[in-house]
Amino acid sequence: MKEARFPVMEIFGPTVQGEGMVIGRKTMFVRTAGCDYRCSWCDSAFTWDGTGKDDIRLLTADEITAELRALGGDGFAHVTLSGGNPALLSQLGTLIDALHALRIEVALETQGSRWQDWFLQIDELTISPKPPSSGMNTDWPTLDDIVRKLEAAARNFSLKVVVFDDADLAYAKQAHERYPQVPFFLQAGNANLKETHAIRMLPYLVERYEWLIGKTMADAQFKRVRVLPQLHAWVWGNKKGV
Amino acid sequence: MKEARFPVMEIFGPTVQGEGMVIGRKTMFVRTAGCDYRCSWCDSAFTWDGTGKDDIRLLTADEITAELRALGGDGFAHVTLSGGNPALLSQLGTLIDALHALRIEVALETQGSRWQDWFLQIDELTISPKPPSSGMNTDWPTLDDIVRKLEAAARNFSLKVVVFDDADLAYAKQAHERYPQVPFFLQAGNANLKETHAIRMLPYLVERYEWLIGKTMADAQFKRVRVLPQLHAWVWGNKKGV
Ligand code: SF4
Ligand code: SF4
Numbered sequence: 001m002k003e004a005r006f007p008v009m010e011i012f013g014p015t016v017q018g019e020g021m022v023i024g025r026k027t028m029f030v031r032t033a034g035c036d037y038r039c040s041w042c043d044s045a046f047t048w049d050g051t052g053k054d055d056i057r058l059l060t061a062d063e064i065t066a067e068l069r070a071l072g073g074d075g076f077a078h079v080t081l082s083g084g085n086p087a088l089l090s091q092l093g094t095l096i097d098a099l100h101a102l103r104i105e106v107a108l109e110t111q112g113s114r115w116q117d118w119f120l121q122i123d124e125l126t127i128s129p130k131p132p133s134s135g136m137n138t139d140w141p142t143l144d145d146i147v148r149k150l151e152a153a154a155r156n157f158s159l160k161v162v163v164f165d166d167a168d169l170a171y172a173k174q175a176h177e178r179y180p181q182v183p184f185f186l187q188a189g190n191a192n193l194k195e196t197h198a199i200r201m202l203p204y205l206v207e208r209y210e211w212l213i214g215k216t217m218a219d220a221q222f223k224r225v226r227v228l229p230q231l232h233a234w235v236w237g238n239k240k241g242v
Numbered sequence: 243m244k245e246a247r248f249p250v251m252e253i254f255g256p257t258v259q260g261e262g263m264v265i266g267r268k269t270m271f272v273r274t275a276g277c278d279y280r281c282s283w284c285d286s287a288f289t290w291d292g293t294g295k296d297d298i299r300l301l302t303a304d305e306i307t308a309e310l311r312a313l314g315g316d317g318f319a320h321v322t323l324s325g326g327n328p329a330l331l332s333q334l335g336t337l338i339d340a341l342h343a344l345r346i347e348v349a350l351e352t353q354g355s356r357w358q359d360w361f362l363q364i365d366e367l368t369i370s371p372k373p374p375s376s377g378m379n380t381d382w383p384t385l386d387d388i389v390r391k392l393e394a395a396a397r398n399f400s401l402k403v404v405v406f407d408d409a410d411l412a413y414a415k416q417a418h419e420r421y422p423q424v425p426f427f428l429q430a431g432n433a434n435l436k437e438t439h440a441i442r443m444l445p446y447l448v449e450r451y452e453w454l455i456g457k458t459m460a461d462a463q464f465k466r467v468r469v470l471p472q473l474h475a476w477v478w479g480n481k482k483g484v
Contacts, residue, residue, distance in 0.1 A: 013459075014459045015455070015459060016455055016459075016468075016469050022468070023265060023266070023468070023470070024265070024427070024468035024469050024470040025467075025468045026458060026459065026464065026465065026466070026467050026468070026469065073462055074462050075459075075460075075461065075462030075463075075464070075465060076465060077465045077466050078466070185266070198448075199445055199448070202444050202445075202448065203441055203444075206440075206441070206444065206476060206477055209477060210477050213257070213258055213477070216268060217255075217256045217257060217258075217268065217317075218317075219317065220315055220316050220317030221317075222268065222317075223268065223317060223318060223319045224268075224319050224320070225267075225268050226258075226264070226265070226266035226267045226268070227258050227266050227268065228265070228266040228473075229473070231470075231471070234448060234476070235448055235451060235452050235455070
């Protein structure tokens with residue numbers, strides 16, 4: 001079989017994971033190109049809307065690990081696979097194997113629209129179904145199936161919903177109640193994707209986070225939740241590659 | 243045996259846990275009075291320096307759970323025990339039992355200067371040894387013993403070091419290398435305990451967090467670390483009881 005190549009949009013790090021279940025973790029990022037969704041507020045639209053197409057490289061697992069080492073040396077033990085939607089890539093297990101062989105842990109973020117068997121190799125898997133403000137529709141039977149398979153294998157995974165408004169919050173509650181046993185993260189959405197000056201964005205981001213805290217603290221149905229901001233936006237605004 | 247009473251400084255919530263291994267979690271706080279340390283930058287000095295002594299109440303486990311329910315109703319499933327140093331209270335296991343009976347999880351934060359057998363009942367235990375800037379000295383053999391006991395019982399625990407300067411960072415590295423297998427959190431210290439206006443503090447807090455990220459990302463010896471701010475300070479500044 002010909003060696004698999006993956007469409008890679010960017011490789012960067014080491015930096016901190018700014019979101020979700022491993023927030024704060026020192027990690028490298030591998031961002032793959034291509035997404036089956038087109039969320040209205042996508043902060044990685046360059047991975048699928050054509051604007052970044054000249055930056056896409058088709059790399060093998062070995063080429064990716066070599067580039068990670070060139071950037072991060074021996075100073076990291078964690079890689080985050082992000083997109084786009086890396087779950088479009090059926091062969092990605094070979095990259096995960098290569099990283100595990102180097103004793104590097106691997107996290108994945110995907111919206112939960114597709115299953116891949118290599119999900120079972122992921123050390124921290126974040127499923128991030130998209131709320132109404134995204135303009136996308138959730139395929140609940142597919143999500144049910146993904147959750148069931150990960151639970152059957154006792155994998156370390158969580159759900160994360162980005163929330164912009166009350167309709168999103170209602171959607172998040174529905175997801176939390178559908179899978180009450182799954183660790184559940186709420187994340188304050190950032191609708192301010194144009195601002196490049198991080199400090200100018202801070203009051204807005206804090207206000208959004210405080211709004212989400214207020215809503216969830218007052219709501220008894222949100223019991224076992226974790227409410228988080230996007231730390232990287234607080235520090236670096238909308239800057240890419242950090 | 244007479245029913246145990248605990249010196250309680252404050253009970254508040256629900257709010258988000260702003261730090262460490264369960265950052266973002268919806269939780270209630272029970273803050274006990276009294277500490278065997280006197281850290282120079284303690285943000286809870288009112289628990290031990292006499293300034294809060296009129297607020298201390300001696301409460302039983304049942305009185306504490308009743309007050310938690312009065313404040314948080316049925317809308318929470320997590321309680322954080324904080325101080326001061328709750329590890330000074332040998333009977334605290336009765337409170338943990340009472341909370342577990344209500345299907346409430348319990349987290350603890352302690353500096354690791356004392357062992358208590360009820361540590362083995364804690365769902366998420368954060369040991370936060372204090373770096374040089376605190377003015378305190380770490381009792382390493384005691385800390386070794388605590389780590390050994392928690393590992394032998396396969397408990398869910400982590401180490402967290404608050405870092406203000408390079409000497410603190412060197413201390414943190416020493417702690418990380420002494421217990422390389424224990425999940426390790428670095429937290430940017432807040433030396434600005436007087437500022438009451440949250441928004442005015444933000445640029446400072448972001449700068450401190452970015453400084454700590456820069457140091458740890460550049461250092462190959464910090465590999466399996468998580469670097470976090472104090473989220474509650476970013477949102478509420480130095481305000482108490484939120
Ligand atoms: S699923 Fe993610 S990458 Fe795809 S469009 Fe939505 S936000 Fe963007
Ligand atoms: S150990 Fe904690 S409560 Fe005690 S003095 Fe130090 S910072 Fe304050």
